[in-house]
Amino acid sequence: MSLEMYLDLFSQPCRSVYIFAQKNDIQFDYKKISLFEGYQYSEEYGKISLLRKVPAIKDGDFCLAESVAIMLYLAEKCHTPDHWYPADLQKRARVNEYLSWQHSAIRIHGSKMFWFKLLIPKALGVEIPKEKMDNAVEDLNASLNLFEEKFLQDRPFIVGDQISLADLVAIVEIMQPVGAGMDVFENRPKLKAWKDRVRAEIGAELFDEAHQAILYAQEAVKTMDPKKMEHFKPKILRYFLS
Numbered sequence: 001m002s003l004e005m006y007l008d009l010f011s012q013p014c015r016s017v018y019i020f021a022q023k024n025d026i027q028f029d030y031k032k033i034s035l036f037e038g039y040q041y042s043e044e045y046g047k048i049s050l051l052r053k054v055p056a057i058k059d060g061d062f063c064l065a066e067s068v069a070i071m072l073y074l075a076e077k078c079h080t081p082d083h084w085y086p087a088d089l090q091k092r093a094r095v096n097e098y099l100s101w102q103h104s105a106i107r108i109h110g111s112k113m114f115w116f117k118l119l120i121p122k123a124l125g126v127e128i129p130k131e132k133m134d135n136a137v138e139d140l141n142a143s144l145n146l147f148e149e150k151f152l153q154d155r156p157f158i159v160g161d162q163i164s165l166a167d168l169v170a171i172v173e174i175m176q177p178v179g180a181g182m183d184v185f186e187n188r189p190k191l192k193a194w195k196d197r198v199r200a201e202i203g204a205e206l207f208d209e210a211h212q213a214i215l216y217a218q219e220a221v222k223t224m225d226p227k228k229m230e231h232f233k234p235k236i237l238r239y240f241l242s
């Protein structure tokens with residue numbers, strides 16, 4: 001039975017899983033779960049993932065959620081090249097270190113920028129107050145500083161000379177605020193050079209294809225009917241505006 005992947009490429013973790021599978025020639029059936037349409041709450045998707053988030057996969061009878069768990073499963077199952085998740089103890093620990101840190105740093109702050117600049121103004125019809133926005137930009141910049149100083153240092157990639165899952169997870173998150181119109185690479189030559197290396201390593205065509213939706217997000221959101229975003233309102237009020 002073929003591998004099914006439940007994805008929406010607006011979502012950063014979906015892009016990492018998608019790129020990882022494509023780059024490693026892992027065959028799968030693409031099942032689009034449109035977050036804007038609220039498909040994650042459908043009865044059918046509840047059978048795939050009770051977490052009601054994307055990505056998720058179904059491999060035969062086996063359903064799995066969480067992007068990192070999915071990529072590690074695929075790496076082991078498909079024997080992907082070692083550099084993605086090195087067998088070397090300390091290199092692997094470096095990948096794990098980044099994957100453990102990023103959730104509460106780059107991911108949360110980059111994602112917040114997308115909500116603050118694009119989704120919340122559309123869904124609620126109001127701009128985010130300046131002070132709140134300034135604080136969010138400051139948080140994201142602090143995370144990017146740590147990314148450059150602690151995780152990248154003077155290495156081509158996070159673990160050294162080769163790309164790993166850590167770089168893949170990092171780039172998809174760092175592109176999220178870019179999709180909201182924030183040029184995170186401005187005045188950050190080290191970050192920009194790293195991004196160019198990661199894009200070249202993944203392959204420019206695949207990288208651009210996976211990021212197409214997010215890079216056109218400003219246009220897409222402009223023409224979106226705010227009524228379609230009703231299901232996001234409780235989350236917005238609870239997590240972002242409380």
Ligand SMILES: N[C@@H](CCC(=O)N[C@@H](CS)C(=O)NCC(=O)O)C(=O)O
Nearest residue numbers: 011012013052053054055066067068
């Ligand atoms: N830790 C999870 C995060 C998954 C996640 O938060 N997905 C978001 C999109 S980026 C989602 O499905 N949100 C739907 C919702 O909250 O309704 C992973 O890495 O897979």
